Amino acid sequence: MPVTVLLVDDEPLVRAGLRAVLEAQPDIEVVGEAADGAAVIPLVRQLRPDVVAMDVRMPLMNGIEATRAVLRTVDSPPRILVVTTFEEDEYVYEALRAGADGFLLKRARPAEIVHAVRLVAEGESLLFPASVRRLAARYGDNHPPRTRLSDAGLTEREADVLRLMARGLSNAEVAARLVVGTETVKSHVSAVLAKLGARDRTQAVIAAYESGFVTPG
Numbered sequence: 001m002p003v004t005v006l007l008v009d010d011e012p013l014v015r016a017g018l019r020a021v022l023e024a025q026p027d028i029e030v031v032g033e034a035a036d037g038a039a040v041i042p043l044v045r046q047l048r049p050d051v052v053a054m055d056v057r058m059p060l061m062n063g064i065e066a067t068r069a070v071l072r073t074v075d076s077p078p079r080i081l082v083v084t085t086f087e088e089d090e091y092v093y094e095a096l097r098a099g100a101d102g103f104l105l106k107r108a109r110p111a112e113i114v115h116a117v118r119l120v121a122e123g124e125s126l127l128f129p130a131s132v133r134r135l136a137a138r139y140g141d142n143h144p145p146r147t148r149l150s151d152a153g154l155t156e157r158e159a160d161v162l163r164l165m166a167r168g169l170s171n172a173e174v175a176a177r178l179v180v181g182t183e184t185v186k187s188h189v190s191a192v193l194a195k196l197g198a199r200d201r202t203q204a205v206i207a208a209y210e211s212g213f214v215t216p217g
Contacts, residue, residue: 002029003121006049008066009083010035010058014106018053018083021110028117037066044070049078050121053104056082056091064095071099071199079120087131093139096206099199102127126201129168136209137216149213152195159213161188166205166214 005022007015007030015033022028031047034040038061040052052070056063063082070077080100084092085107092103101123104116119127126132154162157178164174171189175182189201198204208214 002027003051003117004029004031004047004049005117006030006032006034006040006043006047006052006078008034008037008040008052008054008058008063010055014055014083018113021113022117024110025114028114037061037063037069040066041069041073044074044078051079051081051117053081053083053117054100056084056089056095056103062091063100064091064098067095067098067100079123081116081120081127088134088138090139093135096132096135096202097143099203101200101202103131123200124172125170126165126168126205129166129205132202132205133166133209133216136206140206140210140216143210149196149208149211154192154195158188158192158195161185162192162204162208163214165189165192165201166208 005028007018009015019030022030031049032043034043036058037054040054044052054063054066067080070080082092082095082100082103083106084103087105101120102116104113116127119125160178161174164177169177171182171185175185193200193204196204196207198207209216
């Protein structure tokens with residue numbers, strides 16, 4: 001089954017460019033478009049996309065507000081990939097904190113766009129871990145940690161997995177590093193997310209940075 005994508009951006013040329021790049025792939029299908037975040041919820045409910053690629057800055061409802069709204073009101077919500085002009089933008093960090101699964105630069109090359117959509121859809125790796133680290137270093141101090149890692153009750157092995165997740169390693173790479181099976185890593189990742197109350201790897205890693213458990217430097 002192809003990865004289905006909803007495009008949300010107030011610039012028609014951006015939507016057209018993303019559509020052309022993504023629809024050139026046999027395993028990706030663009031199922032709809034919207035010009036503002038305010039239209040996202042009804043389209044998500046109607047089209048059930050796997051991924052929403054959404055501009056972070058839009059006139060009526062921006063990507064941060066739209067991300068919060070989708071995650072709050074839609075059952076089994078899609079993965080959300082925010083699209084931005086500037087890499088180290090506080091809007092991007094706020095969108096990730098709100099629950100977005102990653103971000104994509106508008107100037108990205110076609111191969112990078114396709115890779116980002118596939119990676120976010122799979123959910124087994126952190127997209128652009130170095131950039132997330134820089135965002136956390138720049139803006140993390142502005143936010144009190146939502147979860148105190150010392151209160152989360154992570155086991156020593158779960159803590160090791162979280163540190164490797166923060167470096168952007170996939171489940172297979174974590175398994176190789178720890179010399180365990182991939183299914184074991186998946187179980188540890190699920191336990192980490194549950195204990196941190198995190199939607200996915202991105203939110204878990206941000207919580208780790210903001211709490212000081214992982215140093216973003």
